[in-house]
Amino acid sequence: MKRVLITGGAGYVGCMVVPKLLEAGYAVVVYDLMLFGSHGLPTHPHLRVIEADIRDTARFSSAVEGCAQRDPFGVYLE
Numbered sequence: 001m002k003r004v005l006i007t008g009g010a011g012y013v014g015c016m017v018v019p020k021l022l023e024a025g026y027a028v029v030v031y032d033l034m035l036f037g038s039h040g041l042p043t044h045p046h047l048r049v050i051e052a053d054i055r056d057t058a059r060f061s062s063a064v065e066g067c068a069q070r071d072p073f074g075v076y077l078e
Helices: 012-023 057-064
Strands: 003-007 027-032 047-051 075-077
Touching (some): 003 012, 012 027
Parallel strands (some): 003 027, 027 047
16 A cells, blocks of 8 residues: 655645545545644544654654655555
8 A cells, every 4th residue: 555644734725635645545644733633534444643743853764664655745655
């Protein structure tokens, strides 16, 4: 299963994209500070939500591990 990491994934765009990626068979990791909550994200066995600041480089590096490509829109693909 391909792994996708979306920075800011609990925002408007993430809440639109995450369900579509899950439906397409991807494992999705959302990395977000959750300033506005995560109400728009679905509950799914292949969804992992990391509540953290992108400036925490050690934690972010750990989240990106296993993702080989970077999309310019903040989506990391395995």
